[in-house]
Amino acid sequence: xxxxxxxxxxxxxxxxxxxxxxxxxxxxxxxxxxxxxxxxxxxxxxxxxxxxxxxxxxxxxxxxxxxxxxxxxxxxxxxx
Amino acid sequence: xxxxxxxxxxxxxxxxxxxxxxxxxxxxxxxxxxxxxxxxxxxxxxxxxxxxxxxxxxxxxxxxxxxxxxxxxxxxxxxx
Amino acid sequence: xxxxxxxxxxxxxxxxxxxxxxxxxxxxxxxxxxxxxxxxxxxxxxxxxxxxxxxxxxxxxxxxxxxxxxxxxxxxxxxxxxxxxxxxxxxxxxxxxxxxxxxxxxxxxxxxxxxxx
Amino acid sequence: xxxxxxxxxxxxxxxxxxxxxxxxxxxxxxxxxxxxxxxxxxxxxxxxxxxxxxxxxxxxxxxxxxxxxxxxxxxxxxxxxxxxxxxxxxxxxxxxxxxxxxxxxxxxxxxxxxxxx
Amino acid sequence: xxxxxxxxxxxxxxxxxxxxxxxxxxxxxxxxxxxxxxxxxxxxxxxxxxxxxxxxxxxxxxxxxxxxxxxxxxxxxxxxxxxxxxxxxxxxxxxxxxxx
Amino acid sequence: xxxxxxxxxxxxxxxxxxxxxxxxxxxxxxxxxxxxxxxxxxxxxxxxxxxxxxxxxxxxxxxxxxxxxxxxxxxxxxxxxxxxxxxxxxxxxxxxxxxx
Numbered sequence: 001x002x003x004x005x006x007x008x009x010x011x012x013x014x015x016x017x018x019x020x021x022x023x024x025x026x027x028x029x030x031x032x033x034x035x036x037x038x039x040x041x042x043x044x045x046x047x048x049x050x051x052x053x054x055x056x057x058x059x060x061x062x063x064x065x066x067x068x069x070x071x072x073x074x075x076x077x078x079x080x
Numbered sequence: 081x082x083x084x085x086x087x088x089x090x091x092x093x094x095x096x097x098x099x100x101x102x103x104x105x106x107x108x109x110x111x112x113x114x115x116x117x118x119x120x121x122x123x124x125x126x127x128x129x130x131x132x133x134x135x136x137x138x139x140x141x142x143x144x145x146x147x148x149x150x151x152x153x154x155x156x157x158x159x160x
Numbered sequence: 161x162x163x164x165x166x167x168x169x170x171x172x173x174x175x176x177x178x179x180x181x182x183x184x185x186x187x188x189x190x191x192x193x194x195x196x197x198x199x200x201x202x203x204x205x206x207x208x209x210x211x212x213x214x215x216x217x218x219x220x221x222x223x224x225x226x227x228x229x230x231x232x233x234x235x236x237x238x239x240x241x242x243x244x245x246x247x248x249x250x251x252x253x254x255x256x257x258x259x260x261x262x263x264x265x266x267x268x269x270x271x272x273x274x275x276x277x
Numbered sequence: 278x279x280x281x282x283x284x285x286x287x288x289x290x291x292x293x294x295x296x297x298x299x300x301x302x303x304x305x306x307x308x309x310x311x312x313x314x315x316x317x318x319x320x321x322x323x324x325x326x327x328x329x330x331x332x333x334x335x336x337x338x339x340x341x342x343x344x345x346x347x348x349x350x351x352x353x354x355x356x357x358x359x360x361x362x363x364x365x366x367x368x369x370x371x372x373x374x375x376x377x378x379x380x381x382x383x384x385x386x387x388x389x390x391x392x393x394x
Numbered sequence: 395x396x397x398x399x400x401x402x403x404x405x406x407x408x409x410x411x412x413x414x415x416x417x418x419x420x421x422x423x424x425x426x427x428x429x430x431x432x433x434x435x436x437x438x439x440x441x442x443x444x445x446x447x448x449x450x451x452x453x454x455x456x457x458x459x460x461x462x463x464x465x466x467x468x469x470x471x472x473x474x475x476x477x478x479x480x481x482x483x484x485x486x487x488x489x490x491x492x493x494x
Numbered sequence: 495x496x497x498x499x500x501x502x503x504x505x506x507x508x509x510x511x512x513x514x515x516x517x518x519x520x521x522x523x524x525x526x527x528x529x530x531x532x533x534x535x536x537x538x539x540x541x542x543x544x545x546x547x548x549x550x551x552x553x554x555x556x557x558x559x560x561x562x563x564x565x566x567x568x569x570x571x572x573x574x575x576x577x578x579x580x581x582x583x584x585x586x587x588x589x590x591x592x593x594x
Contacts, residue, residue, distance in 0.1 A: 009412075016200075016265060018262060019265045029412055030412060031290060051327060053325050053326055053327040063419075064415050064419035067416070068416065068419055071397075071489055071491075072395045075272075076272060079494075087591070096317075098382050110509075114173070128215065130211065131212070131214035132210050133208050133209055133211070145522075148497075151589055152495045152588075156388070156389060176506065176507065181402065181460075188476065188477025189480070191478055191481055281584065293406065293408055302532070302577055305581045306580070306584060310584065310585070332411045390584055393592060
């Protein structure tokens, strides 16, 4: 069960650390794919990573359909 | 004699350190007035500082006429 | 139509049009929803005695008043004020509540809609 | 009309329209002036094999070619490449010179016009 | 799902690409999609992509005040609205994506 | 002095205020002032402040390509130009202030 999906737009511009719990998911989009976070529950927008030629493990990559599926199942989505 | 006038727009977004020589002048404008640099040869745009209620010593403040006078006398102006 | 708990987080400094638009949005929402506006990071400068008209930005004082009148709540992160050496807030004629970072997190977690500016 | 030494510094990453406009500007200037374009900081990503069309941004390959044809010089800060783990540049069919930070500074100091993007 | 995208950034920003791609994907999965343009987002109203999204089923709204302020002539397929209209859209949506 | 301001940012940015204030001050000291609008800077063309600057003596130019792309109808007091036109302006200027 996903509580909050956080969409992160800028490199290393993460929400307040205490805000993220185990049930939350971070998705790096746009330039945020340039730096990878040190926490565990993160994914990246596949198209934004591939377009920028940034290597991110396949298992971390989500296409837009995946992102919308996650958002639908979550309690809310926050673009940080 | 002023060589280069650097106009700085964002807080702490200074030019490469080795670029600034004693004959150069840094002028903080816009949001750059929020953080004061540690080097010596800097000024701030008076209106931008006063508008943001940021306290900067009067001797460091330049109005737009002062800024243009400095730019005219300098070899060049660079908006970093 | 559902009345929602909406939280508007203002994290950017107010020295452009962003905060003005954010507060206009918050006022609109306060007519239907429970709205909390929270100033964090450089957003806290919005509550100081600065002079928007000097830099070509409109004042949002009226939005702050309207927000309070419509029952919206205004919060500011205490740590972010301290970090910036801000000791005195401007008197908007409305109550501004200080919160700890932990309390801000709780507010965000319990919200149904969160809009970050 | 004076022919000038102009330096265009591209420090922002290329993943929006900025670099595209910067290079269009550099090509225009190269018709009259000695133009050097220098990629520093995240600007160096412009020289990798990325895919602008995937994110709705036009390719600037033609501008790079035109710039070189008009005698413009293209430089990249070696340190900035290393910091980002970039080992291989895209082949634009034009020569791209690597420079040290010190050399970049010299270039800026000796220029008459400096445009930062 | 009932999805609302609030777009407050200009058409030459990365947010524009994100908006278009999320919208296209959302329409493909038969979401009920609304997009609200405000602030510099009203500059998107004259972009050809919007007509496409509208034809595919997205409902487009804009803050009339912001459009007038920026002297934009909005296309007929977008609906004039206000901050109060946005409030109603938020009430009717299950998820809100705020791009600014 | 002969001053050129290149404006590549929108009218709701801090750069807009900087441009207006520098321009007003420059005109007061009888500079020969040119302002060139490109990229998102062409969105400034419909702002009322520009007419004022033009009447006070500023010469205004814009990249016609960028204006067309953004579907802006430029005012008659601004002159249609190009990147090559900008190059000529740079040649003729003593100082260039680049706002982007």
